[in-house]
Amino acid sequence: EPEVTQTPSHQVTQMGQEVILRCVPISNHLYFYWYRQILGQKVEFLVSFYNNEISEKSEIFDDQFSVERPDGSNFTLKIRSTKLEDSAMYFCASSGGRSVEKLFFGSGTQLSVL
């Protein structure tokens, strides 16, 4: 079965540093998403991306966050200046169509900001 791949599985960084979380969506998918889960809390939507632009973002996705699809295969989430409260598990997802009914999730990247 095809799968969404995320790297690294665990990232540790100092507060104020920039981090880039990488995702390789399923190859023929067109819609891409980032979600995150702070420990003990619910999975939260961050952003959706289609046709090389953000289609929707949540209030969490402020100016510190950006997404990019630099080479047609990778889909990255950048946090410019990390804060302690950015520590979370970040999930990438992709789907072939607009509806999220066939949303495939990656294994997640655990980001720890010290």
Add this chain to the structure above:
Amino acid sequence: AQSVSQHNHHVILSEAASLELGCNYSYGGTVNLFWYVQYPGQHLQLLLKYFSGDPLVKGIKGFEAEFIKSKFSFNLRKPSVQWSDTAEYFCAVILFSGGYNKLIFGAGTRLAVHP
């Protein structure tokens, strides 16, 4: 605001016990409902989903869920759990925002099954 509530944060069961995990949503429109499972160290996997039709939905690994519209509920059930069912379970609902749809998740329920 639309939300999804899971009533039990932690559930501990012995093997062969029956399982029911509660899920309620607050959204007045048409909903599509899901249960996802996350095994330790693994990615989220779809267990089952409800879009329309028979409100009793059967999923993988012997799980089923019942959509009760009048109660805004979509509870997950399994008649006899196994140790391998130890995982975190997330209820989710699609919000149709007119543009690009997104999933809203509940807080999750951690299930521990003891042999």
